[in-house]
Ligand SMILES: C[S@@+](CC[C@H](N)C(=O)[O-])C[C@H]1O[C@@H](n2cnc3c(N)ncnc32)[C@H](O)[C@@H]1O
Ligand SMILES: Nc1nc2[nH]cc(C(=O)O)c2c(=O)[nH]1
Ligand code: SF4
């Protein structure tokens with residue numbers, strides 16, 4: 128890169144920011160990189176409102192301050208971790224996520240983006256981890272009429288999800304299953320997305336070992352029968368449902 132372009136980028140990194148609810152180092156608990164020590168960046172704010180969201184402080188009641196892209200890159204460089212997980216909230220909502228990912232990739236970091244896959248954004252990463260939301264994740268219409276409507280309108284743009292997968296070095300599709308009633312929709316989405324079974328991860332909805340154990344009794348065999356991969360949410364096993372883990 129030319130010196131002038133580099134300094135423009137440096138200025139941009141100082142002036143562009145993301146609202147961050149938390150950053151922490153932990154082991155990736157979900158999907159194909161399970162066990163990998165990673166630096167997590169959790170943006171605050173989401174365009175959906177799943178009733179079961181395990182990080183309401185980044186969706187329903189977004190918390191956190193703006194942090195410059197430069198300061199985020201610096202914090203990550205200060206850690207000895209080579210994998211970064213950009214999550215939220217919805218990390219594709221703010222356009223500033225693009226610059227963060229560009230700068231991290233230039234520095235050789237491996238980037239996973241955890242997204243619900245509803246925002247059409249050109250962004251480069253190593254693993255696009257898309258978690259499409261079923262109709263059953265929609266919040267209660269009586270309690271949250273506006274969010275219920277928006278969730279339903281926004282949750283399943285198949286073309287957008289396909290573009291996100293095409294742009295990335297690798298991808299995985301990670302479903303949150305709350306009950307047997309989700310299984311037919313899961314299969315319909317897999318067929319619409321046209322993804323191979325080994326890219327599909329089936330994860331139980333739950334934030335306790337008891338919920339995960341209960342779901343595993345029926346969901347694990349169903350997952351194996353269909354050639355999909357089972358995702359046990361190892362962070363709950365390792366740390367419990369604790370913020371910053
Ligand atoms: C908090 S979300 C943030 C990223 C993005 N908004 C999304 O939903 O993919 C991170 C991951 O946690 C999953 N998740 C959220 N709440 C959950 C719950 N109660 N049980 C299981 N998985 C959950 C999401 O589906 C997603 O894979
Ligand atoms: N350990 C750990 N692994 C994770 N994988 C995806 C997470 C997320 O919230 O996006 C997450 C998380 O919050 N913690
Ligand atoms: S899309 Fe992700 S962050 Fe947003 S409410 Fe649903 S689980 Fe939470």
Ligand SMILES: [Mg+2]
Nearest residue numbers: 181182214362
């Ligand atoms: Mg999480």
